[in-house]
Amino acid sequence: MRQSDLQDLRRALARRLQEKAELEAQVRAVQSQFQDEIAPLQEEVLRLQMERLKEAAQARMRSAKLRNAFHDAQAAYEQFQERRASSALPDASGEDLKATYRRATKQCHPDAVAEPYHEEAAATFQALESAYDANHASAVRAIADDLDRWGFPRAPSDAMDESMSDPVASLREAVADLDASIERLRSSQAHRTVSAGEDVDVESIVGAQKRALQERILELKRRRRARF
Numbered sequence: 001m002r003q004s005d006l007q008d009l010r011r012a013l014a015r016r017l018q019e020k021a022e023l024e025a026q027v028r029a030v031q032s033q034f035q036d037e038i039a040p041l042q043e044e045v046l047r048l049q050m051e052r053l054k055e056a057a058q059a060r061m062r063s064a065k066l067r068n069a070f071h072d073a074q075a076a077y078e079q080f081q082e083r084r085a086s087s088a089l090p091d092a093s094g095e096d097l098k099a100t101y102r103r104a105t106k107q108c109h110p111d112a113v114a115e116p117y118h119e120e121a122a123a124t125f126q127a128l129e130s131a132y133d134a135n136h137a138s139a140v141r142a143i144a145d146d147l148d149r150w151g152f153p154r155a156p157s158d159a160m161d162e163s164m165s166d167p168v169a170s171l172r173e174a175v176a177d178l179d180a181s182i183e184r185l186r187s188s189q190a191h192r193t194v195s196a197g198e199d200v201d202v203e204s205i206v207g208a209q210k211r212a213l214q215e216r217i218l219e220l221k222r223r224r225r226a227r228f
Helices: 002-036 039-059 066-087 094-108 115-133 137-148 167-186 187-193 202-227
Strands: none
Touching: 002 039, 002 115, 002 137, 002 167, 002 187, 002 202, 039 066, 039 202, 094 115, 094 137, 115 137
16 A cells, blocks of 8 residues: 555656646746846836936925835835846856756656656656747756656656655655645746636737836826926
8 A cells, every 4th residue: 555655646746747847937938028028117117106206205395295105116116126136037058057958858858767657757858848948047947956856766666765764755745845836836927827818929918018018108207307
């Protein structure tokens, strides 16, 4: 019965690795596009709003309402900058990324894993390849890190399981960790965008948001020139 539990948990872990790898590749692709094209415009809107309120507060020094509004706008602008900086994809040399990719492919290539896990490994391999081809470094690293930590069984033996003090508990914890990661990815704005429907066009969504933000920037600049 214990061996059956281990096999079931191993297969569950393999399915979670596959699902998380596919979500990582999808979500990172959308996130990087939003980071490159939408975030700079959002930051510009917040900056213009802050500067407009600052000038209004300076022109009406006695207005506590305007001073408070300016401080709130300043805090919002600074917080956005901090979030944007923390979410920026770290730079990596092409050689570093290639090395990470090659290491990961050896861990999820269908020919290198035990037969019961070929299907999940093949899907993970495809997600990894897609992320690498699109140069989404963070997705490649995330998939590689998961493979380093859990990976797929490389042979139909119990060597890995025997090395654990409590293999069933360890595998259950790994499955639970992956479930939590998968849920975070599913709840992200990027995933909600790509899963909105089969015919969703990310380019159109990004384009519409860019136009709306650009119009808002022009409006703020016009108001600033008209008032001051």
